[in-house]
Every structure is written in structure tokens, then in C-alpha cells.
Amino acid sequence: MNELEKLFNRIVQRVNINLRELNFDVNPFAIELIPLDQMSKFYAFYGITPDHPPELHFEHSAIAGSYFLGKSRVRNSLLYKSDIRGDELKHKDQTISFKNLTLTLTKDEIIDIEDSALIKTLVHNCSHDPETLEKFFIKNTLAMDYSNIHGSPSDGCFLAPYATVDLTTMRDCVIGAYSYIQAGEISHLNVDPGTIWVNSPGNFNFFYKYPLTLLDRYVSLSPDKVPWGILIDFIEERKVEFLRVFDVVNLEAIESIPKTSSLDRYAVVLPNIKIADNVLVSQRAYIENSTLGQGANAQENCFIINSHLEAYNVTAHGAKIIEAELGSGTFVGFNSFLCGKKEGRLKIGAGCVIMPHTIIDIEQALEIPANQLVWGLVRDKEDLAKNSIALEKMSGIESSFSQGEMHFEGNGALFVKAFKERIHHILEANGAFFADGKNAGHAQKNQKLSLNTIKPFQFGPMEGMYPNIRILP
């Protein structure tokens, strides 16, 4: 047994020990999932930028195809094609308000990954846990394909494919495939696949669960099989384009990009695209025959194909937009799959909020009026009527309501406000409002980004492992 296999076994054991109370064994999933034979084939890379100087520490780990930005430490872990983005971490002396307390950071925050395996996972944002302000920890955790750990410290958890945990500290939890959880803090929770849960205790509680028989078409997972479904196939079919951008050392620059916009070197861009000012296209995003209007963004693992995004559109991590026209200010949440057809396009009006992990998969043209909240599975007008509500009507809810498989309790106005404020914050952080040298965000700062690569041992018992490395500014 080589070092990589030993490391893998150790991580699986650690995750299982944490999940013993839930009686959940990750071993059958992990065996098929983690491509140990691929770990020596891909280089890792990291960004150097004056705004986020690298402070990286790799120890006894394999990090094939993974990307690092900012400050992070990876120990006894296995990362495969994952993005560890430390460009929104907190800084020393920054103050954080929590209830009636003002907390001051004693040092810069770090992403600290230990005894974990992350496969095609995005780690971003910062710890929102007041108990661990300086450390965004991920330990004893296994995250599978296209999962997102967003501002969510994790200890002893399993995230199935396309699971997202957002702004939530999690301990000893299983998050099912295509589930989205934003709940502040969770522990010892086994979340079924396709669960969408947004809970702000005392303010609001939103819950929707996909009918499993319908979700299975899109993403499925069972022991001893690699994940499958439309969402998995969709990415597999476009894999070859990513191989090209990762294989070529110097890609030809695209001249038509405005100076205020940023197109990542590891994004796939296929003709014909139009990119306006203040647009951010992140690494591993895929843009084909589409228009991104002023201030729009396409975050990691996004696909935008044959579509038009008017302006100030947020396409959150992992969202996919195909054959669609999006009005100004529409928000498309994490891992959403909006799939129009050439003969039946999808039109989404201005100001709509498409909840994280929404699937709109239509055969005939569908138009969503402006300022709607949309969730769950939408295949036609009937589904849309069941799984949407006008934001204005939502704001008027004062106690509770349920519609279809969706349950809501609390103050609708606070729910809408929280979403709108967060959308504004995302646009701001991404540089959508940059003007006259002010309000610079990722779109502008990433232009000062250069990339370095690091490679693993190619032979011997350490094959696939990386040497211990410290990179300091």
C-alpha cells in the first residue's frame, strides 16, 4: 500500500468515526469516488496577487488539479480538482458584530483543511462562526463532486454530490445529494437528498424537498457507483474543453474583454461571447455563445450557454444557464440548473430570485415575470405556479404559509431582505459597481493575479503525494 492509499484509508476512517451515531458509512461511496490513480496526473496551482498574498502550507497531502488563493493550510488531506478560495477571509483587527457583542480578530483568518478529502469541491467565503473567527476549519470531512463549502466550518461531515452548505457550521452531519443548507449551526443531522433549508432562527424558516423520484433523473448516488444523472452527464459532455485550458501553458488572450472585467485563465470561453464592464468570470466557469451584461458574474463551475444576461446578474457557484434570457438583477443560486431549449427558451424577468438548487427544465418556452421567488423543480407553467411567489407577496407574509412541497414560517419581508442584501453584497464583492477607480472587487483585483503551478511525486511510494511546501509572500 502506498502513501496515498494509506492517507485515503485514514481519512475514510476519521469521517466514519464522526458519523457513527448516524450509522452512516462513507466507505462504499469513497471507494468509487476518489480517483487515486489520477492524483499524480494533474498539477496544483495557486494565485499570487497583491490583494491576497499567498500564505500556503501543504503537509502530507495530495492536491491534484486544485487551486489555492490567499491563506490556507492543508494537512493529511486529499484534494482533487477543488478550489480553495481565500479571497474573502477576514483580516487581523477586523471587527465582527454578533448579537450585542463586537468581536475583534487577533490575526488574519486561515482556511485550515485537515484529515479531509474534497473532490471537485469549492471552498469559499469566510467562517461565520463567532466561536472560530480566525479559523475556517474543515476537518474529518468528505465532500463529493461539485459540493460547495461556503463560509461553513465543518467537522466530521459527508457532503454528497452537488450538496451545498452555506454560512453554517456543521458537525457530524450527512448532507444528501443536491441539498442546500443555510442554517447557522447544525450537528448530528442526516439530511435527505434534495432538501433545501434556509433557517434563520427567530426570523424565518424555508423548507422544500424534491420528490426523490423526480430528483433521481438529475443527480443520483448509491454505494459503489460513481454519481450519475443529467447534471453529471452535462458536465462530462463538456469535460474535453476544460482539458484544453488546463493542458495549454499559454492560452491566447481574448481581446474583447473590457479592462474593468476579469476572465479567468482557467475559464472555458467559446464563441461568440460578449462581456461588458465589471464582469467577473471565475476559474472553471464555462461560457459559450452568450452575453454577460454590465456587472454580471459567472462564478466557479458555472455554465452559461446560448444565453443573454442583461446586467448585474449573479450566477452563483455551480449554477447552469442554458438557452435563457435573464433580466437585469436576476439572481441564480448555487448549483441551479436552468435549462431552456432552442425551440422553447426560458425568459426570467428582472429582479427575480432563483433560489439555490432550483431546477428549471422545460420543453416549451416559459416566461417568469419580474420580481418572483422561484424554488424547486419547474418543468412547465403548472410547476411554476406551485413553486414560485411574487417577492412582494412574500414580503407580506407575517406568520407562515405552505405551497406545494414548500413550507415557510416567519417573516417574509425579512427573508426577502436577507436575499436582496446578500445579492447586493455579492455584486459589490465581485466588483459590479466599480466606477472611477472606486468599489473595486474581484473583477478588477483578479487582473493583478498571476498563477504558479506545483507538481506531485511522479514515482515511488509517494506517487501522487505532494512534498511538504510552505509558500510565503
Next chain:
Amino acid sequence: MEHYLVKDLMVPISEYAVVVVGTPLIEAIRVLEKAQEVYTVSKYQHRSILVLDENGHIVGKISQLRALKALEPEFKFNDEIAEMRKFKFSETYIARLQDKYRSHRKFITDSVLREAANKKVEEFMQAPSPGEYVADDCSLDAAILQLTAGQHLSLLVTRDKQIVGVLRIADVFAATFHKMMTLK
């Protein structure tokens, strides 16, 4: 009374209503009625049915409450309520949801009864919990504590790892309070 053992009051398994997994509800009720007809030891009739797997092991129990639950057109509604609790919805919200559900459902219709009649026992039976087993040589005092602590209506009586009978709360109740009435 203090010398009573569980085996003195239990109903032997051979006299109890027993069906195997795969049995429809209607057939299980017939078995229960038949068991009631032939059971004359006590004036208290059997009220539940035991479910055996293909190896003869007891895997579930159907009380009157569970049988009535089988009438609910969407038995999974109870799972939904459990899920609402798991995901932090308030008891007020859950009560409102139950009211809404009840106001939209009618149980006693021919089609609901016909559908429920064909439901398999395993769909609505209750699996025995670890606290529902008692040894046949256990004292009645200990068995009473077990019944009250677990709020059980009966306990499965074991001997050498085999289920040999059922200790019913009605028999324990009768024996206990008969004793009480003999006291001066």
C-alpha cells in the same frame, strides 16, 4: 402478588393473533377476530396483531392505533410532520399543517377503506423497540415499571432468546387492582 412472574400472566404466543409480512390489513383483522373468538381465558380481548418475518421472527406489531393510521390516505404525512420538527418548524406551524391536512381528507369513504384493506402489514406495523422485551421469569414489579416507563400497551415475553408470549397491560392492570381490592 409480589411473587407473580411475567409467565404467570402472559398470553402464550400460540393463542395470539399472528400474521406474516405480506399479509393485507383485511386478512390481519380477520386473524385478530378469530383469535379473539377462541380466547376465553380473560375477559379482555386481544387488541393487537404480531407480524412475523419469513424466518418466524417477530418484526412488528399492529395495534388498533396503527391499523387506524393505515386508513390515512397518505400515511407518509406523519413522516412529513417528523421532518418539520427535525427542521425546526414550531409546534404552532405543525398544528396548523395538521389541521389543514385533516380538513382536506376524508377517511371513511369506500375507496379509502378498499385501498387500506389491501395495504400490506409491513407498511404500517410498528417495529418492537429494545424496551419492549421482558424475560418470562422477570418479576411483575419490574414488568410494570417497564410498561409505564416506555408507555407500552404490551411487552414481548422471551425465554432463551425465543418469544414465547405477550404480556398485556390489561392483564397486568386486572391482576394488580384485584390485589388492591383484597386489601383491608
